[in-house]
Amino acid sequence: MLNFEQKGYFSEILEALGKTLDISKSQYEEVVKSYQAVGKLLSQEDSLLAPYTPEILPQGSWLIGTLTKNINDTDDIDVDLVCQLIGKQADWTQKYLKQIVGDQIKSNKTYEAMLEEQDGRRCWTLNYSNSANYHMDILPSIVDSGYKLILEKAFSAHEFEQVDKLAIRITDKKRDDYDFETNHLNWLKSNPFGYARWFIARAMTSTDDFIVFKESVQPLPTYTEKKLPLQRAIQILKRHRDIMFDGDENKPISIIITTLAAKAYNKETNILDALMNIISRMPQFIEDRYSTEHGRNIKWVPNPVNEKENFADKWAEKSIKDKNFYLWHDQVHQDLQKILRQRGYKSIKESIENPFGRDTVAKAFENLGEVSKRQREIGNLKVNPATGFLGAVGIPVKRHTFDGN
16 A cells, blocks of 8 residues: 555656656647648638638547657657538538548649558548648547537636537448438438547546646647646556557557546546556446447447447457457556565566566656756655655755765
8 A cells, every 4th residue: 555655756756667667758749730821721722621610620639638749759649620610502412522632732743742541431632741740530520500609608617518519420432322412411420529528528637727728728729738647547558558569450559548547537637646546447438238230249449429439349250359448457467566566766666667667667767867866956855764754844855066075
């Protein structure tokens, strides 16, 4: 059982670890500048899309503040975006909307060269090979008039219960009606902004949190280094997953980890308590539901803003995905317990390196060292002789001087 001081020390380490998983401010601003430029192209006066006020908005981990830097700096950052149009012409099908969005992107030769030749099931993908190394998946969608006001209210008001009003209609090549359905209300429904608003409610621990949080989690987010315990916990869980599966396509997907973590989170105010509780409770939110399609009970991780959508639908089709989730969950639990049993700087550092990556951990401890150095210089750093933990309790750590005194 950890005491208050020990919990504080491990929380500091985990917070430092989480910070190393953030992309840099310059990378962040470069991506935002890029997707705003695409939005400008789509809304040019000569574009067929222009009368419908096209806008590019972030979704997924980019929107909710859980984006996690890749293990290798040369790997692409995945940026999920929505191309949102207010209304459409009456005869436009999903196929036609998808086509004209792609055609408008291709009208610029630079973007045409960056565009993947084959459009995806739902998105167009632009590949950027500049200093930030990222690709953008652009999802065409339709909303109705008045949607923008609803969206702004959702991300500015402390309370917002009707997240279903934030649903959008999207294109999907695998739907039977892709080629002919013109009524967008019959298209596939998605709700990335409703999910983000739900996530805000789960992550907040106070009204003050909302004031800070809404600056980074909104349709046009601003860069912030401050993260709430739930956000940091999810980043750490995703990094553990990435290290453990090393590119395996059957690894647990981020939306499942994020959703289960958010449901399990119980408003803990420090990252250690949040992480321990989340890992302990995650499996409780995986349901068994009867599936008429499969004729049996299957595992179900419901979308919190659309109970009929199962984020774990692929588990029934490919059992290795189901198995890998539970293998990962057991492993992250064991690894955290092992870390918390360690005492002393060296053994703690070594216990974190294997599950989270040597380079990442080295950077985290380097940053911690800089903080400790500053605290020592102003006389705030102390060491507990009984535990060896650095913190606010114990014997003051002597300042370093040039003469050794």
